Amino acid sequence: MRLIVARCEVRYTGRLDALLPEALRLIVIKSDGSVMVHADHGGFKPSNWMVAPTTIEESAEHIVVRKFAGKEEDRLDIRVVEVVSDVTHDMGEAAALEKDGVEAHLQELLADQPHWCGEGFRLVRREWPTDIGPVDLMCRDEEDGWIAVEIKRVGTIDAVEQLTRYLERIRLDPAMDVCRGVLAAQSIKPQARVLAEARGIACVEVDLAVLRGEREPDLTLFG
Amino acid sequence: MRLIVARCEVRYTGRLDALLPEALRLIVIKSDGSVMVHADHGGFKPSNWMVAPTTIEESAEHIVVRKFAGKEEDRLDIRVVEVVSDVTHDMGEAAALEKDGVEAHLQELLADQPHWCGEGFRLVRREWPTDIGPVDLMCRDEEDGWIAVEIKRVGTIDAVEQLTRYLERIRLDPAMDVCRGVLAAQSIKPQARVLAEARGIACVEVDLAVLRGEREPDLTLFG
DNA sequence: CTCTATATATCGAGT
DNA sequence: ACTCGATGTATAGAG
Structure with missing residues (x-):
């Protein structure tokens, strides 16, 4: 799991178009390819995201996450302006959640x-x-x-x-x-x-x- | 925003009962009080979470997140076994998301x-x-x-x-x-x-x- | 405050 | 692959 804290602008194109203006956010890249962009407020739903399976390309200033759902392409384009922190942690398997009461x-x-x-x-x-x-x-x-x-x-x-x-x-x-x-x-x-x-x-x-x-x-x- | 990577066991009690067995996970505490527990796989939905407003108590081995929804109490009990990383980042306001296509x-x-x-x-x-x-x-x-x-x-x-x-x-x-x-x-x-x-x-x-x-x-x- | 409608819903089970 | 039903649904908007 990779955790990046960075000033960034995020654009999503796919089922809809969405734009997150430049701001300081947390970017989480899970080892299965899921990507989340979280602001420092607003519940558990990411401001923007893409779930596995994805293909991730990274260059100096951009992280591009792609998904092929049917014929259409979903695309998450993260323009990274300034990196505050960038760390990777190796995690094992986390056991499944058990529920009761539904x-x-x-x-x-x-x-x-x-x-x-x-x-x-x-x-x-x-x-x-x-x-x-x-x-x-x-x-x-x-x-x-x-x-x-x-x-x-x-x-x-x-x-x-x-x-x-x-x-x-x-x-x-x-x-x-x-x-x-x-x-x-x-x-x-x-x-x-x-x-x-x-x-x-x-x-x-x-x-x-x-x-x-x-x-x-x-x-x-x-x- | 506080990012904790830790081996932990998580118990949720409220609308249902759920237990996450001990494993290495990411714990995110947003400045508005929202808390998420993420495994290194499985999309954008946290394994467990609680949205703001909450009250958070922390002791040596436990982080307890509480919420008062009506008469019932929702409670997230994180037993921290081993801390791998624990960092806090000060983030400003992130501008709102703009959408199109809905x-x-x-x-x-x-x-x-x-x-x-x-x-x-x-x-x-x-x-x-x-x-x-x-x-x-x-x-x-x-x-x-x-x-x-x-x-x-x-x-x-x-x-x-x-x-x-x-x-x-x-x-x-x-x-x-x-x-x-x-x-x-x-x-x-x-x-x-x-x-x-x-x-x-x-x-x-x-x-x-x-x-x-x-x-x-x-x-x-x-x- | 309640209630309705929406969601990149997500997720799982069954077909 | 597709549909249907459940979700700790969450979330926004109207009354």
Whole structure:
């Protein structure tokens, strides 16, 4: 990994054109060819960048980073005016990141405890297939009525649209023509709730801590 | 801006839990409080990070970065095992990034040359308001029929959904109850095209180079 | 402040 | 290769 602190002007040409006027910035060149240009403020997103694979050419005053995405060429042109620091560090492999708490986990918890999605719900299957994609959970209630459940961390209008599309498809099957819809999320945006209710889709806010705290791993309704 | 190259283990707790096992990495602390942890590979996204505003505490072996987002606390805990390098650079303000070529520009070009969206189209106004958001262009054709145009760089299913929502609203007005819809984009995904055509929405692929090359800046149909 | 729409989104999984 | 869905999305803009 090479770290260059330099006064530079940066031009990107590709999917759009962008110009960074001359200023003092950090240039990071990773060993896989990824290049980032960072200002001393503004979050984790670089002011300009190019991800591997790239080809890098360097001359006295220029670093040119190129990428061939399809037929078009992406190009990052760094004009280096003044170098303050230029160091290279040899790093080994960094082990991968492990995550927990994302939607998949939420789906797992709700699959084990579908009653949080609605009174008396029992799971039929996860990732119920339709011809435009899988519904997160398919359940049945105490009267054997079908319910399609869409799970999100944040329930937005898009989630309501998505579930609506699934319901359209599912209801084409005469045996499921009155299938209900439930949107389950850790939080649901007010406008999404309005749209959902206008379409007869129920909204349920679920609490991850509650799901975890009351979890009974042994309980499997449909093994 | 402070640049630390160190062997470290990083733990993030907040919206999810993540753990980076011990390895050699770059830690960047920007002067606005943003913190990034980068491995020597893997694009511009940090392995872990926290954006400003933050509070940073440092002891012999730990750097703890905290953020108070609502009631929950986000926390980045960096256990530093071995420091290879630790330098600080004073940087001034970096001038802002200027962009060109995004959707706004496409909208500008099509507003000046609405005939690319359909034969005989003339512009009525940009950003036509509805109660759920603005339509990019509202046009009329040679028979004075209304057409709502949604502009995207890439036309996806979401774009079709968005335009469908707008059309629902627009058609509530008896004077516009047969308003047509056009999706204009540099490229349109096949599935989006299928959905659009199933809903009677026309699809138009536009070429940015053509729009620019044949542009007549003086021509304003509706000043 | 919330909410909507955009992004050089990035990234991964499935087809 | 392409599409689709998730992201600690982040970010800008409007109301």
